Amino acid sequence: MKTLMTIAEVRENVKEWKKQGLTVGLVPTMGYLHKGHKSLIEKAHEENDKVVVSIFVNPIQFGVNEDLDAYPRDLENDSKLCEGAGVDIIFHPQATEMYFEDFCTYTDMEKLTHNLCGMSRPTHFRGVCTVVNKLFNIVAPDKAYFGQKDAQQLAVIKRMVRDLNIDTEIIGCPIVREDDGLAVSSRNTYLSAEERKVSVVLSKALQEGRKMLENGEKNAAVVVNAIKAIIEKEPLAKIDYVKIVDSEILEDVETVEKNVLVAMAVYVGKTRLIDNITFEI
Numbered sequence: 001m002k003t004l005m006t007i008a009e010v011r012e013n014v015k016e017w018k019k020q021g022l023t024v025g026l027v028p029t030m031g032y033l034h035k036g037h038k039s040l041i042e043k044a045h046e047e048n049d050k051v052v053v054s055i056f057v058n059p060i061q062f063g064v065n066e067d068l069d070a071y072p073r074d075l076e077n078d079s080k081l082c083e084g085a086g087v088d089i090i091f092h093p094q095a096t097e098m099y100f101e102d103f104c105t106y107t108d109m110e111k112l113t114h115n116l117c118g119m120s121r122p123t124h125f126r127g128v129c130t131v132v133n134k135l136f137n138i139v140a141p142d143k144a145y146f147g148q149k150d151a152q153q154l155a156v157i158k159r160m161v162r163d164l165n166i167d168t169e170i171i172g173c174p175i176v177r178e179d180d181g182l183a184v185s186s187r188n189t190y191l192s193a194e195e196r197k198v199s200v201v202l203s204k205a206l207q208e209g210r211k212m213l214e215n216g217e218k219n220a221a222v223v224v225n226a227i228k229a230i231i232e233k234e235p236l237a238k239i240d241y242v243k244i245v246d247s248e249i250l251e252d253v254e255t256v257e258k259n260v261l262v263a264m265a266v267y268v269g270k271t272r273l274i275d276n277i278t279f280e281i
C-alpha cells in the first residue's frame with residue numbers, strides 16, 4: 001500500500017493500472033476510519049482490481065461555525081485499517097494540493113440539496129459535490145462507494161454523476177451500526193459517556209417509525225410526530241430535523257405512497273448526529 005499526497009502521483013499510478021486493464025474502486029472519506037468505512041472498502045476490494053481510499057477533511061464542505069478544526073484525525077490508525085482491508089493507495093492531500101489559493105469553480109446542485117441537512121448546512125453539498133467531482137477527475141474510478149448513512153449525500157452524488165455524465169458507477173452501502181443501534185460515525189468520538197447512552201434514541205425512534213409504516217400508517221406527519229415525541233423525552237437531545245421525504249428527489253411527502261427516506265439530524269449535547277431508514281413500498 002502506498003500513501004500519496006499529490007494528484008500527479010495518483011494519476012501516474014492509475015494510468016499504469018488502466019494500461020494493464022485493471023479496474024479501480026474509490027472510497028472517498030474524511031478519515032478517522034471505523035467499521036462503517038471498512039465495509040465500503042471491503043466492498044470496493046471485492047468488486048475491483050485496485051482500491052483507492054481518499055482521506056481528506058474537505059474544508060469547503062464545513063460551514064463557518066462547524067467543526068473543521070476539531071474534526072478527528074488519526075492517519076496512523078487509518079493506514080492500519082486500510083492496509084488490513086487490502087487498499088492499494090491512500091490519497092491524503094493537503095488542502096493546498098486540492099485548492100489553489102484563487103480556486104473559484106464549484107459544482108452546485110439546484111435540487112436535492114436544500115432540504116434535510118441542506119436546511120442548516122446551506123453550503124455543505126456544494127462543497128461535497130465539488131470535492132467528489134475533483135476526486136473523480138483525479139482517480140477516474142470505475143466504481144465509487146458511499147454509505148447510506150449519509151443518505152442525502154448518496155442521492156446527491158448519484159444525481160451529479162447522472163447530470164454531468166461522469167463515467168463512474170455509484171454504489172450505495174448499508175449503514176453499519178453499533179450493537180445498541182447507534183450508526184457508527186467519526187463524530188461519535190465527541191460524545192461523553194452519558195451522551196453516548198442517550199444517542200441510541202435516534203435509531204430507537206426510527207425503528208418505532210418503521211413499525212408504524214409497516215403497520216400501514218400513511219400519514220407522514222403522524223409518523224414524524226411520533227418519532228419527535230420519543231426524541232424529545234431525552235433532555236440531552238435537541239432535534240434539528242425529522243422528515244419523511246421521497247427517496248429519490250428528497251422532497252417532503254404528506255402521504256407515504258412510494259419509497260421514502262425517514263431522516264433525522266439530532267444534537268446530542270453539542271454533537272450533531274444523523275441517521276435514517278428507508279421504507280420501500
Ligand code: AMP
Nearest residue numbers: 029030031036146147149150175176184
Ligand atoms: P466520512 O468520512 O464520514 O465523510 O464518510 C465517508 C463515507 O463513509 C461516506 O460515504 C459515508 O456515508 C460512509 N460511512 C460513514 N459512516 C458509515 C456507517 N456507519 N455505515 C456505512 N457507511 C458509512
